Amino acid sequence: MTTPANVTPEIDAVRVQYLQLLKRILTRTDFPTSHSLVHLRPWRLAPRHLVFSMMQRYLLSRGYYLVVKRNDALRAKGDDWPSDAETMAGMARLDSLQSCVETVIADGVPGDFIETGVWRGGASIFMRGVLSAYGVTDRTVWVADSFEGLPAPDVEKYSADAGARFHKDKQLAVSLDDVKSNFARYQLLDDQVRFLVGWFKDTLPIAPIETLAVMRLDGDMYESTIDALGALYDKLSPGGFVIVDDYSIASCREAVDEFRLSRSITEPLETIDRNAVLWRLSS
Ligand SMILES: C[S@@+](CC[C@H](N)C(=O)[O-])C[C@H]1O[C@@H](n2cnc3c(N)ncnc32)[C@H](O)[C@@H]1O
Numbered sequence: 001m002t003t004p005a006n007v008t009p010e011i012d013a014v015r016v017q018y019l020q021l022l023k024r025i026l027t028r029t030d031f032p033t034s035h036s037l038v039h040l041r042p043w044r045l046a047p048r049h050l051v052f053s054m055m056q057r058y059l060l061s062r063g064y065y066l067v068v069k070r071n072d073a074l075r076a077k078g079d080d081w082p083s084d085a086e087t088m089a090g091m092a093r094l095d096s097l098q099s100c101v102e103t104v105i106a107d108g109v110p111g112d113f114i115e116t117g118v119w120r121g122g123a124s125i126f127m128r129g130v131l132s133a134y135g136v137t138d139r140t141v142w143v144a145d146s147f148e149g150l151p152a153p154d155v156e157k158y159s160a161d162a163g164a165r166f167h168k169d170k171q172l173a174v175s176l177d178d179v180k181s182n183f184a185r186y187q188l189l190d191d192q193v194r195f196l197v198g199w200f201k202d203t204l205p206i207a208p209i210e211t212l213a214v215m216r217l218d219g220d221m222y223e224s225t226i227d228a229l230g231a232l233y234d235k236l237s238p239g240g241f242v243i244v245d246d247y248s249i250a251s252c253r254e255a256v257d258e259f260r261l262s263r264s265i266t267e268p269l270e271t272i273d274r275n276a277v278l279w280r281l282s283s
Contacts, residue, residue: 015133022129022186023094026122028085029076035067035083036074039171053168060170077273081171086182087122092273093245094126097216100241100278101130104213107283109239111213114142116200116228117245119172121179123216128188137192142209144196144228149173150221151199160222160251200224204231212236218245225255233263239283248275 007015028034038056056066067083074080078090087094101113113131115124121143128141149172153161166172176197183189196203200219204227212235217228225244236242246252247269256277259265267279 019098019130019133022126023091023098026086026126027075027078027090027094028082029091030072031085034070034075034085036070036080037083037171038066038068039081039169057168057170065171078275085122086120086125088119089123089245089276090273093276094123096272096276096278097123097126097214097243098130100214100243101127102134104237104240105130105134105136107239109213109237109283111211111235111237111240112140112142112209113214113216114144114209114212114232115216115218116144116204116232117217117219117224118143118145118174118179119218120174121182123218124193125183125186125188127214127216128183128193129186131192132188139192139213141193142196142207143179143193144200144203144207145174145176145179146199147174147176147179147197150219151223153221154223158222158226158251160254164221164251166220200227200231204228207231209235213240214243215241216243216245220246220249220252222251222255225252226259229255229259233259236281238281240281241278242281243272243276243278245276247277 024030059066065083070080075082076090078088078093081088113127115127118124124141124143131139131141149170150166152167153164155162176195180189183193196207212232215232215236217225219225219228244252244256247256265279267282269277269279271277
């Protein structure tokens with residue numbers, strides 16, 4: 001980023017520090033009191049996990065979570081489900097998100113930002129924080145989620161989602177009120193944040209979004225990924241970014257690869273970390 005003429009080095013340093021602090025808090029990086037949720041591993045559901053998952057569901061229905069002492073290395077990489085952080089992503093993915101947002105602001109790439117699949121909202125909160133740090137008032141952060149977890153797989157339509165069990169995991173269902181409270185906790189809930197509530201297949205095709213500069217997809221499944229790409233990709237400005245958080249999940253990867261092939265997208269995929277990738281639409 002180049003520094004605008006009216007921004008002193010001191011203001012710039014405070015902005016860098018604010019965004020660094022925001023990322024560290026949203027991810028709970030270096031928070032030793034934070035734990036990791038014990039969760040179903042739907043892609044690895046072996047018989048020995050069944051007893052455990054029944055026990056977990058029983059506890060969840062009574063408002064208890066199982067947590068384990070967290071592994072700092074996993075948290076740093078965004079490879080666990082944190083007990084209290086507002087995002088599952090680790091620092092590498094938020095660093096990359098910051099770089100995408102700063103780049104489109106610096107290059108004047110027109111459009112809003114969207115996250116499809118927000119969970120507790122942390123990555124979207126961070127995008128709103130970057131806008132705030134740069135005093136950008138003419139872009140919106142769109143926050144798209146069912147706010148009730150993932151859909152049951154529609155295997156007739158999307159065979160790649162066969163066996164997906166994410167919909168069983170109530171820890172992935174975070175209510176709209178909770179996500180709004182999370183934005184408010186960081187004093188980042190205002191009219192530059194708009195919520196698209198419901199299944200992507202219903203909300204995204206009719207969303208009143210004109211243009212996008214950054215789209216961050218984090219819906220885990222084939223259906224959730226292809227619905228987002230199909231409804232939103234044509235709204236992406238040249239120079240804009242597509243970020244796919246779940247490229248390490250086979251069904252998500254299949255959706256991305258098929259979409260890129262069907263649309264003859266040749267911009268290279270860049271690796272963010274072992275889970276996530278991005279590409280930038282040519283200008
Ligand atoms: C892995 S979590 C997202 C993690 C989040 N981006 C973060 O930074 O921590 C997946 C989210 O996607 C939502 N989701 C997945 N598929 C969806 C769909 N088809 N329609 C609506 N919401 C969906 C779920 O409700 C859940 O909140």
